[in-house]
Amino acid sequence: xxxxRYDHEVIAQWIEPGEKVLxxxxxxxxxxxxxxxxxxxxxxxxxxxxxKLQASVRNGINVIQMDLEKGLxxxxxxxxxxxxxxxxxxAMHNTQGILHExxxxxxxxxxxFPNFGYWRHRQSILNGRxxxxxxxxxxxxxxxxxxxxxxxxxDVLCEMxxxxxxxxxxxxEGKLVLEEPNFLASVxxxxxxxxx
Amino acid sequence: MIQAQSVGVVAPQRADFAEPLKLRSGGQLDNYHLVYxxxxxxxAERSNAVLVCHALSGSHHxxxxxxxxxxxxxxxDNLIGPGKPLDTRKFFVIGVNNLGGCYGxxxxxxxxxxxxxxxxxxxxxxxxxxxxxxxxxxxxxxGIARFAAVxxxxxxxxxxxSWSLQFPERVGHVAVIAAAPKLTAQNIAFNExxxxxxxxxxxxxxxHYYEHGVVPARGLKLARMVGHITYLSDDSMAExxxxxxxxxxxxxxxxxxFEIESYLRYQGDKFAGYFDANTYLLTTKALDYFDxxxxxxxSLPAALARASADFLVISFTTDWRFSPERxxxxxxxxxxxxxxxxYADIDCPAGHDSFLLxxxxxxxxxxxxFDRIEV
Numbered sequence: 001x002x003x004x005r006y007d008h009e010v011i012a013q014w015i016e017p018g019e020k021v022l023x024x025x026x027x028x029x030x031x032x033x034x035x036x037x038x039x040x041x042x043x044x045x046x047x048x049x050x051x052k053l054q055a056s057v058r059n060g061i062n063v064i065q066m067d068l069e070k071g072l073x074x075x076x077x078x079x080x081x082x083x084x085x086x087x088x089x090x091a092m093h094n095t096q097g098i099l100h101e102x103x104x105x106x107x108x109x110x111x112x113f114p115n116f117g118y119w120r121h122r123q124s125i126l127n128g129r130x131x132x133x134x135x136x137x138x139x140x141x142x143x144x145x146x147x148x149x150x151x152x153x154x155d156v157l158c159e160m161x162x163x164x165x166x167x168x169x170x171x172x173e174g175k176l177v178l179e180e181p182n183f184l185a186s187v188x189x190x191x192x193x194x195x196x
Numbered sequence: 197m198i199q200a201q202s203v204g205v206v207a208p209q210r211a212d213f214a215e216p217l218k219l220r221s222g223g224q225l226d227n228y229h230l231v232y233x234x235x236x237x238x239x240a241e242r243s244n245a246v247l248v249c250h251a252l253s254g255s256h257h258x259x260x261x262x263x264x265x266x267x268x269x270x271x272x273d274n275l276i277g278p279g280k281p282l283d284t285r286k287f288f289v290i291g292v293n294n295l296g297g298c299y300g301x302x303x304x305x306x307x308x309x310x311x312x313x314x315x316x317x318x319x320x321x322x323x324x325x326x327x328x329x330x331x332x333x334x335x336x337x338x339g340i341a342r343f344a345a346v347x348x349x350x351x352x353x354x355x356x357x358s359w360s361l362q363f364p365e366r367v368g369h370v371a372v373i374a375a376a377p378k379l380t381a382q383n384i385a386f387n388e389x390x391x392x393x394x395x396x397x398x399x400x401x402x403x404h405y406y407e408h409g410v411v412p413a414r415g416l417k418l419a420r421m422v423g424h425i426t427y428l429s430d431d432s433m434a435e436x437x438x439x440x441x442x443x444x445x446x447x448x449x450x451x452x453x454f455e456i457e458s459y460l461r462y463q464g465d466k467f468a469g470y471f472d473a474n475t476y477l478l479t480t481k482a483l484d485y486f487d488x489x490x491x492x493x494x495s496l497p498a499a500l501a502r503a504s505a506d507f508l509v510i511s512f513t514t515d516w517r518f519s520p521e522r523x524x525x526x527x528x529x530x531x532x533x534x535x536x537x538x539y540a541d542i543d544c545p546a547g548h549d550s551f552l553l554x555x556x557x558x559x560x561x562x563x564x565x566f567d568r569i570e571v
Binding site: 060061 | 508528531532537539541543557561564565567568
């Protein structure tokens with residue numbers, strides 16, 4: 001995760017000081033720890049892996065064990081200012097369900113994911129091999145990812161589900177990409193709200 | 197980290213209190229005493245004290261053993277000691293036998309100072325809140341203004357939760373393990389079966405059985421048997437005993453046939469040999485009465501608004517006595533109040549009793565949590 005500190009920096013810029021923040025799939029709590037330090041957020045992580053959960057506790061953050069595939073049952077509507085999912089959406093089956101839940105319990109959602117449409121990934125497929133890169137570090141046989149989608153795919157999904165894209169930043173291995181992000185960016189970070 | 201060790205030989209202490217204690221029941225204890233044990237050393241700042249609250253059949257004897265009884269090992273010895281998750285090199289750990297208990301604190305099997313006779317059934321009803329109040333007075337006596345943490349499992353977890361509500365400024369961290377914010381009708385039902393077993397035992401004598409030189413052992417045994425079923429999971433019973441037969445075949449009798457029968461009878465007899473029936477009655481009632489949300493129109497979030505501690509809430513996947521859902525009620529209520537809380541649902545097959553085991557991930561999590569507490 002530390003390789004993607006730039007997505008953490010973007011996320012921090014979208015958070016106001018003192019917000020209530022929920023970080024889904026918080027891992028060892030690095031991002032929340034960062035947000036607590038630079039934005040003084042009242043932060044909660046969600047994690048279902050016992051080892052990562054323990055690492056989060058050791059890291060001094062609040063972490064709640066929950067299976068995200070079952071939604072955010074028990075969390076109140078509109079309770080959080082921002083609900084974050086950093087580089088985990090592609091590892092979930094219930095994609096639409098969790099996006100709906102994030103915007104139910106949060107005023108805004110922040111989502112980052114690896115762009116499968118990145119040109120190096122396309123090149124790899126053209127050469128007959130599944131892509132392995134900085135943003136897709138796993139082999140096809142051991143990847144935790146279960147959903148394979150591009151920036152263009154995600155834009156369509158948001159449109160279909162009445163989700164407003166308030167802001168989008170795209171990166172090529174850490175450098176901001178301004179043109180042709182679906183081709184030139186390896187990772188995208190979205191700020192989402194409810195349309196209308 | 198050093199090899200985890202035992203705290204070694206320990207000895208109980210006693211504190212006497214002359215200031216009357218008003219009880220939730222409306223009654224009062226004019227004077228009383230508490231038996232307790234401590235492990236580790238209170239630091240100069242008096243900031244490293246951890247109170248461990250016991251459950252239904254527990255006691256003040258948390259860890260180590262007695263010089264004259266080396267096999268009497270404390271009930272949470274696997275958690276508490278040098279190099280263990282609750283590390284006595286860092287923390288000053290205190291265990292107290294609750295009022296109404298049967299291990300030396302004022303209770304039914306102790307002398308009523310007003311009459312010079314054993315209290316028996318005349319010992320007043322005590323609640324979780326009363327216990328917490330008495331524990332706070334012991335803390336005063338020991339010069340502890342604020343606990344680094346208050347910790348407990350099951351009924352002990354309810355005391356830890358109550359600490360955060362009764363004395364929010366006196367507790368920095370609270371661990372509520374395998375507990376619930378109140379009992380369900382089913383929980384109360386099991387308690388009532390246990391109580392009826394004791395109350396209808398011919399040797400109960402209205403709770404004054406000491407004077408008759410007998411104990412309601414049959415009733416207490418039955419109570420323990422019922423309780424024990426709720427402490428284990430269906431799976432753990434199936435794994436441990438299944439339908440194993442003592443004689444390898446049906447004998448068509450009411451003697452022990454299935455191994456589970458043998459196990460429950462053994463546990464029941466053992467318990468009836470050392471525990472006090474009046475304490476069992478009082479303690480199950482304390483469980484039934486516990487409901488901090490009651491005064492807040494049943495709203496747990498409203499009740500927990502007073503809490504300010506950092507919480508750790510732990511449940512176990514196979515615990516059906518206090519299911520994970522009951523722990524989540526506490527977590528959501530704390531979240532509602534924007535309190536610091538972490539929650540883990542530990543995958544362990546042993547049911548409610550899991551909280552007493554040294555399951556690796558459970559203890560690793562407690563280690564991580566205790567390690568981050570600054571003293």
